[in-house]
Amino acid sequence: MKSISATAKNLLTMGALLCLLALTIALAYIDLGPFNVMAAISISAAKALLILLFFMQLRGSNRLIWLAAATGFFWLAIMFALSMSDFMTRH
Amino acid sequence: MADLSVIQSATHAPQFDDAAQQREAATFGMWVFLATEVLFFGGMFLAYTVYRLAYPAAFAEASRHTLIAVGGTNTAILLISSATMAFAVRAAKERQRATLAWLLLATGALGALFLGIKGFEYAHEVSEHLLPGRNFHFQGPHPDHAQMFFYIYFLMTGVHAFHLTIGVILIAWFALRAWKTDAFAKNDTAVELLGLYWHFVDIVWVFLFPLIYLVNRH
Numbered sequence: 001m002k003s004i005s006a007t008a009k010n011l012l013t014m015g016a017l018l019c020l021l022a023l024t025i026a027l028a029y030i031d032l033g034p035f036n037v038m039a040a041i042s043i044s045a046a047k048a049l050l051i052l053l054f055f056m057q058l059r060g061s062n063r064l065i066w067l068a069a070a071t072g073f074f075w076l077a078i079m080f081a082l083s084m085s086d087f088m089t090r091h
Numbered sequence: 092m093a094d095l096s097v098i099q100s101a102t103h104a105p106q107f108d109d110a111a112q113q114r115e116a117a118t119f120g121m122w123v124f125l126a127t128e129v130l131f132f133g134g135m136f137l138a139y140t141v142y143r144l145a146y147p148a149a150f151a152e153a154s155r156h157t158l159i160a161v162g163g164t165n166t167a168i169l170l171i172s173s174a175t176m177a178f179a180v181r182a183a184k185e186r187q188r189a190t191l192a193w194l195l196l197a198t199g200a201l202g203a204l205f206l207g208i209k210g211f212e213y214a215h216e217v218s219e220h221l222l223p224g225r226n227f228h229f230q231g232p233h234p235d236h237a238q239m240f241f242y243i244y245f246l247m248t249g250v251h252a253f254h255l256t257i258g259v260i261l262i263a264w265f266a267l268r269a270w271k272t273d274a275f276a277k278n279d280t281a282v283e284l285l286g287l288y289w290h291f292v293d294i295v296w297v298f299l300f301p302l303i304y305l306v307n308r309h
Contacts, residue, residue: 006181007178007181010174010177010178010181011174013174013177014170014171014173014174017170017173017174018167018170018171021163021166021167021170021300024300024301024305025159025163025305028301028304028305028308028309029308029309030309031309036305036307036309037306040301040302040305041298041301043301044297044298044300044301047170047294047297048294048297048298051173051290051293051294051297052290052294054177055173055174055176055177055286055290055293056286056287056290056291061118062115064115064119065118065119065122068119068122068123068125068126069122069125069126071123071126072125072126072127072128072129072130073129075126075129075130075133076129076130076133079130079133079134079137080133080137080140083137083141084140084141087141087144087145088144
């Protein structure tokens, strides 16, 4: 019974990922102004979250694994924030 | 003298309390490695962001020269390969040796298919003179800025393809071991860690896809 629900979980995750792929391609052909890039990045983040939570099984992992996973993205945010605060304020 | 018989018969190395702790340590180590990979690719994503903000028109124009049908197909292939990998990890956990071997083979085949399609795409771009260098030709107001897009494109997809190649080789080796030996019968942690690596490479592509192919399609 448990293995059936795991199968369904993997198939649902894959289905959701493929739907999001179709959505991001469709949205790219509609002119949304500055929201085009925001939509594309948001959909990518949603896909990444699905992969992290279900395929990489972060959902059932302990706090130590969550911390390790979050650390990479935390330092990435620091790198982007400090670098862009420089590049976007140059004249 | 330590009781060697206890150590040899145990399902875990002597420095761990039990098999669960050993598994946790291995998984933690893989996630730490993946955190360094996030920053490794992050530097290139940062370069992309800086140049896209500096040359928005050229990036939009250059992106329209990429093959969206090919990129979209490859994205679908990688997403499906992540699903077969998730099934492989489950098969390893449930000690289904033959199923594990077949699922790893399917995952590796999808990865190889991605690389083959990517190779076709590269060949097309080289023939269109989009490879940065002396032969680069671009019809547009800012060919130098467009060249920067293609420089970052070849760098990032190249590094990604390199990661994928390592993954395909490891998966082929694991499939062979699952088929020929009972290497994963007692301990399936290695399969789980290979899965984490494969899913991470998939996540990198999930972000690369819109940044390369979907900059300005409308």
